[in-house]
Amino acid sequence: MKTIIEPFRIKSVEPIFVTTPEERKAILEQAFYNPFLVNAEHVLIDLLTDSGTSAMSSHQWAGIMQGDESYAGSRSFFHFESVVKSITGMPFIIPTHQGRASEKILFSILGGKGKFFVSNTLFDTTRANIEFSGATGIDLLCEEGKHPAIPAPFKGNLDTVALEQFIKEKGAETIPAVILTITNNSGGGQPVSMQNIKEVKAICAANQIPFYIDACRFAENAYFIKLREDGYQNSSIEDIAKEMFSYADGATMSAKKDAFANIGGFLALHSEALAKECRNLLIITEGFPTYGGLAGRDLEAIAIGLREVMEESYLQYRIRSIEYLSDKLHAAGVPVMRPAGGHAIYIDSKAFLPHIPVAQYPGQALVCELYLAGGIRSVEIGSLMFGKYDEAGELIPAAMELVRLAIPRRVYTQSHIDYVSEVVIDVFQRRDLIKGLEITEEAPLLRHFTAKLKPL
Numbered sequence: 129m130k131t132i133i134e135p136f137r138i139k140s141v142e143p144i145f146v147t148t149p150e151e152r153k154a155i156l157e158q159a160f161y162n163p164f165l166v167n168a169e170h171v172l173i174d175l176l177t178d179s180g181t182s183a184m185s186s187h188q189w190a191g192i193m194q195g196d197e198s199y200a201g202s203r204s205f206f207h208f209e210s211v212v213k214s215i216t217g218m219p220f221i222i223p224t225h226q227g228r229a230s231e232k233i234l235f236s237i238l239g240g241k242g243k244f245f246v247s248n249t250l251f252d253t254t255r256a257n258i259e260f261s262g263a264t265g266i267d268l269l270c271e272e273g274k275h276p277a278i279p280a281p282f283k284g285n286l287d288t289v290a291l292e293q294f295i296k297e298k299g300a301e302t303i304p305a306v307i308l309t310i311t312n313n314s315g316g317g318q319p320v321s322m323q324n325i326k327e328v329k330a331i332c333a334a335n336q337i338p339f340y341i342d343a344c345r346f347a348e349n350a351y352f353i354k355l356r357e358d359g360y361q362n363s364s365i366e367d368i369a370k371e372m373f374s375y376a377d378g379a380t381m382s383a384k385k386d387a388f389a390n391i392g393g394f395l396a397l398h399s400e401a402l403a404k405e406c407r408n409l410l411i412i413t414e415g416f417p418t419y420g421g422l423a424g425r426d427l428e429a430i431a432i433g434l435r436e437v438m439e440e441s442y443l444q445y446r447i448r449s450i451e452y453l454s455d456k457l458h459a460a461g462v463p464v465m466r467p468a469g470g471h472a473i474y475i476d477s478k479a480f481l482p483h484i485p486v487a488q489y490p491g492q493a494l495v496c497e498l499y500l501a502g503g504i505r506s507v508e509i510g511s512l513m514f515g516k517y518d519e520a521g522e523l524i525p526a527a528m529e530l531v532r533l534a535i536p537r538r539v540y541t542q543s544h545i546d547y548v549s550e551v552v553i554d555v556f557q558r559r560d561l562i563k564g565l566e567i568t569e570e571a572p573l574l575r576h577f578t579a580k581l582k583p584l
């Protein structure tokens with residue numbers, strides 16, 4: 129059979145809320161043209177994020193009931209720890225309430241002024257935690273990754289030539305870690321090849337620089353390796369995941385993505401000394417080392433989710449359903465990143481809205497229009513998220529102006545996705561009428577979450 133079906137059936141449903149275009153116009157105005165400030169009940173299809181929005185399985189819900197809520201040494205912790213140890217091969221596993229808590233702990237220890245963290249592309253919270261420590265985040269994405277329309281199998285790879293040059297220039301002692309984000313969320317959800325992981329590891333080892341993985345979407349990355357990289361077609365996802373982690377000194381993870389959990393994360397480490405330091409910080413910020421900011425039931429849900437996410441029938445459906453939407457939009461001429469990434473569709477808003485200058489935030493203009501037209505919530509990954517100002521107060525734009533339609537795991541059906549494609553194509557056909565925006569209020573860090581804007 130040609131059709132790849134959802135490898136599950138639906139046992140419990142929740143309503144979604146329909147609004148009229150007139151209502152949405154008023155709602156968006158009240159939310160200052162920032163959909164982060166729109167109430168969820170005013171959103172029809174919520175593609176803001178794939179984080180914490182997964183549908184949990186009946187097994188996970190059963191695990192929730194069985195969660196052991198003991199303060200110390202809970203059974204659920206040991207279940208969680210054994211699964212994470214087995215996948216990562218790392219002996220020290222520290223639970224946190226979400227990915228950024230792991231980042232905060234790790235970079236508070238490794239970071240500081242005059243230090244550089246090099247990555248394929250740092251996610252926004254990772255960069256913010258690095259910068260908050262006084263260090264600098266450096267993105268060295270491979271050339272293919274910088275061209276949304278040009279297909280390549282591993283557009284998330286780190287540019288290893290640039291990495292070697294950077295190490296020579298700054299000195300290995302200034303670089304506490306190289307971090308590979310797999311898949312590369314801010315660069316289009318694109319995968320990193322095993323070859324690239326190995327090369328990065330070899331460069332790090334030669335220079336005695338620790339190598340970390342930001343593992344939020346490790347299973348999606350492993351599936352792409354299986355599909356696209358020679359020598360992995362007959363490997364299981366679990367074996368590929370284990371190999372990826374085998375090269376790393378440590379990993380940070382948000383369990384809100386590839387663990388189907390609504391909350392949670394962890395730090396996995398090889399170094400006992402570093403784990404000790406991290407646990408000391410954990411206790412004052414998150415909690416005791418066997419729960420670290422989570423309830424026992426959350427640890428159960430994560431342990432079960434981590435096993436489910438590596439099921440091949442699930443990953444086949446997951447990756448195909450993203451590609452399905454990408455193909456529909458591409459066929460209608462919508463400039464989407466090709467090939468499709470693992471968890472989201474990325475629209476190139478510079479190509480979609482060439483008449484809107486970057487300083488007028490074309491990505492955010494498109495995000496607003498998708499909400500107005502169809503009640504779809506998406507997110508700008510461009511100069512609103514990553515832009516900075518120079519000394520003269522002029523915008524230093526981001527490398528790309530993308531709009532992300534992130535698809536929650538196991539949540540929406542094919543007709544929801546067909547509806548999304550109709551809305552995007554409708555907006556594309558009248559794109560000339562869309563206008564840019566200006567910022568009226570913004571925070572110094574992670575401004576996109578709370579920024580207020582108005583149309584020009």
Ligand code: F0G
Nearest residue numbers: 177179226227228251253313344382384
């Ligand atoms: N790293 C990556 C690659 C991420 O995508 C995220 C979160 C984090 C770290 C932080 O994890 O949210 O649990 O603290 N990404 C979400 C998103 C928010 O919408 O892409 P967190």
